[in-house]
Amino acid sequence: MARETNPTVLLADDQADVREALRLLLKSEGIASTGVDGPAGALDEARRRGFDVALIDLNYTRDTTSGAEGMGLLERLRQLDPELPVVVMTAWGNVPLAVEAMRRGAADFIEKPWDNARLLGVLRTQMALARSVRRQHRLEAENALLRGEGDAEFIAESAAMQRVMALVARVAPSDANVLVLGENGTGKGVIAQRIHALSARAAQPFVKVNMGGIAETVFESEMFGHVRGAFTDAKSERIGRFELADGGTLFLDEVGNVPASQQPKLLRVLEDGEFERLGSSRTQRTDVRLVSATNADLAADVAAGRFRRDLLYRLNTLEIVLPPLRERGDDIVPLARVALARSAQRYGRHGLRLAPSAERALQAYAWPGNVRELGHLMERAALLAEHDEVGAAALAFGRTESASAEGGFEQMTLEQAEGWLVRRALDRFDGNLLRAADALGITRQALYRRLEKHGLRDPADADDDDA
Numbered sequence: 001m002a003r004e005t006n007p008t009v010l011l012a013d014d015q016a017d018v019r020e021a022l023r024l025l026l027k028s029e030g031i032a033s034t035g036v037d038g039p040a041g042a043l044d045e046a047r048r049r050g051f052d053v054a055l056i057d058l059n060y061t062r063d064t065t066s067g068a069e070g071m072g073l074l075e076r077l078r079q080l081d082p083e084l085p086v087v088v089m090t091a092w093g094n095v096p097l098a099v100e101a102m103r104r105g106a107a108d109f110i111e112k113p114w115d116n117a118r119l120l121g122v123l124r125t126q127m128a129l130a131r132s133v134r135r136q137h138r139l140e141a142e143n144a145l146l147r148g149e150g151d152a153e154f155i156a157e158s159a160a161m162q163r164v165m166a167l168v169a170r171v172a173p174s175d176a177n178v179l180v181l182g183e184n185g186t187g188k189g190v191i192a193q194r195i196h197a198l199s200a201r202a203a204q205p206f207v208k209v210n211m212g213g214i215a216e217t218v219f220e221s222e223m224f225g226h227v228r229g230a231f232t233d234a235k236s237e238r239i240g241r242f243e244l245a246d247g248g249t250l251f252l253d254e255v256g257n258v259p260a261s262q263q264p265k266l267l268r269v270l271e272d273g274e275f276e277r278l279g280s281s282r283t284q285r286t287d288v289r290l291v292s293a294t295n296a297d298l299a300a301d302v303a304a305g306r307f308r309r310d311l312l313y314r315l316n317t318l319e320i321v322l323p324p325l326r327e328r329g330d331d332i333v334p335l336a337r338v339a340l341a342r343s344a345q346r347y348g349r350h351g352l353r354l355a356p357s358a359e360r361a362l363q364a365y366a367w368p369g370n371v372r373e374l375g376h377l378m379e380r381a382a383l384l385a386e387h388d389e390v391g392a393a394a395l396a397f398g399r400t401e402s403a404s405a406e407g408g409f410e411q412m413t414l415e416q417a418e419g420w421l422v423r424r425a426l427d428r429f430d431g432n433l434l435r436a437a438d439a440l441g442i443t444r445q446a447l448y449r450r451l452e453k454h455g456l457r458d459p460a461d462a463d464d465d466d467a
Contacts, residue, residue: 007127008049011035012042012056012073013089018112022055029120039073046080052127055110058090058097067097071104078105083133085126089114154190155338158330160323164191171318172198177270179255179315180293182322184431185372188293189253191322195291196249204248209241212254212433213448219262220278224269230279240277242269242286250288255315256296256307257434257444263308270314290315295431325367325374332367332374333359339375340390343382351388352381361392368427419454422447 009026011033013019019035026033034051036042038060046054054077058070070088077086085107090097098109107129108122156165171178172195180188189208196206214222221230225240241250252258258266269275270290274283292315301307325332336354344352354362367373377397381390425436437447 007031007052009033009123010042010045010051010054010056012038012054014038014057014060018057025116025120026123031123039069039076042073043076043080046077046084050081051084052130053107053123054084054086055123056086056088058088058101067094067101071101074101074104074106083130085130087122087126154194155331155334157334158323158328160327161331164320164322165194167320168194169198171195171320173200174318175199175289176317177290177292177315178318178320179298180291180320180322182293182295183324183370184295184426185370186322186324187371188295188322189251191320192249192251192253192291192293196251196289199249199289201248201289205245206249206251207241207245208251208253210253212257212444215445216259216262219259220265223266224275224277226278227280230277234279237277240275242275242288243284245288246286248288250290252290252292254294254433255292256294256298256301256432258307258311260306260308263311267308267311267314270311292316325370329363332363335371335374336362336378339378340382343379347382349382349385352385353389355389355391357392358390358395361395361397365397415454418450422450422454 007030009031011019011022013022013035014037016037019037023033023035034045036045042054042056045051056070056073056077058067060069067090070090074086074088077084086105087108087110088098088101088106089110089112091112098106098111101109107126110119110122156162168191178192178195180191182188192208193206196202209223220226221234221238221240223240223242225238225243226234228234228237265275269286273285273287275286276283298307298312298316302309302312325335333354336359340352340354344350362374369376377395380396381394384396385394421440422436425439426433429435429439433444433447437444440447442450
């Protein structure tokens with residue numbers, strides 16, 4: 001449930017003068033409140049908006065002694081929002097009743113007539129505890145979404161990848177920013193995760209952001225967060241990616257796609273570690289280790305005026321270049337076996353294995369789509385193989401390209417033609433999504449949807465493949 005920016009208390013008491021006295025006391029301390037005269041009104045308000053704490057009487061006009069109405073309200077509020085701290089009040093000095101309320105989930109109790117200092121102390125304590133719990137839960141939930149399923153199985157048997165891994169081992173323990181370069185599908189996301197896992201920040205968040213998938217209009221909100229009311233649809237506060245990654249590692253995938261208008265804002269937080277949430281003037285600090293990845297030629301983009309030189313200097317303190325799969329001969333078959341086993345488990349095809357003919361064919365193929373293409377090829381094999389042993393004939397190498405060579409567009413389905421055009425646009429512009437989208441006459445977000453549709457990009461992360 002969304003919470004207000006300023007602390008807000010829900011007051012439930014059937015006496016108007018009590019509600020007014022509490023309202024004035026809280027107002028004098030900078031705490032907002034909403035008063036209601038009974039359980040029904042309290043539940044209505046709790047459903048309508050979020051509160052930091054509820055202060056409720058145990059006795060109302062229907063029953064002024066037993067506390068049954070207050071106990072019922074307590075239980076309903078706890079069901080409605082388990083994280084809402086509820087402080088109960090009773091005018092009868094009935095300690096057993098207060099103890100029973102706390103047994104049922106009340107955070108604390110206040111006796112009437114109350115002591116102002118104690119009442120304010122109890123409310124402040126409960127609000128602070130509740131905010132801490134909510135903040136932890138929110139971070140855990142958002143980090144779970146951003147982290148995905150965890151590290152992919154790591155394979156690096158080839159000499160080319162052994163050299164890369166030796167460099168990763170030297171670079172990871174530092175806090176230096178790292179730029180990972182390589183063709184589409186080479187596993188840049190996995191290398192970023194590896195750097196984080198080997199760093200002193202390994203126990204802290206690893207937050208992944210696909211920069212190509214963030215529209216320019218929401219860049220600030222996504223990266224720096226926003227406060228409630230910052231713009232028309234900002235119904236609640238949002239934590240940005242820099243804030244989520246505080247103390248850990250922030251992975252900016254497809255960093256070459258950061259819009260030129262947003263590059264100065266990104267540069268500022270990299271230089272100073274400072275930012276403001278959209279709609280707020282309060283400056284916040286963040287401590288992140290930055291790992292970026294791209295398949296674009298950023299030096300050429302700098303020369304063409306599409307990318308800031310000073311931002312590039314901030315990103316590439318250290319560079320790691322991943323070899324394409326065609327240069328990792330010793331890794332091809334082990335990667336294929338892992339990918340086939342994973343797909344076989346997913347689709348209930350236990351016992352699938354690669355025939356020697358299939359392994360020879362895999363090693364002979366050029367792999368223009370690198371590890372990602374291999375993964376999709378193994379997934380198709382797991383779905384379509386007629387026997388437990390997958391032979392070379394069952395491997396659908398370059399499915400759309402072969403259709404084009406044999407008969408042109410007239411031999412393709414509409415979906416095959418669309419996939420071929422998208423792949424060709426990516427090849428023409430060396431994987432630069434913004435330029436490929438312009439050439440196709442669609443938006444970058446529309447291009448992303450088509451990449452996912454045709455298996456040219458994983459839906460969650462561009463390079464989250466096996467290394």
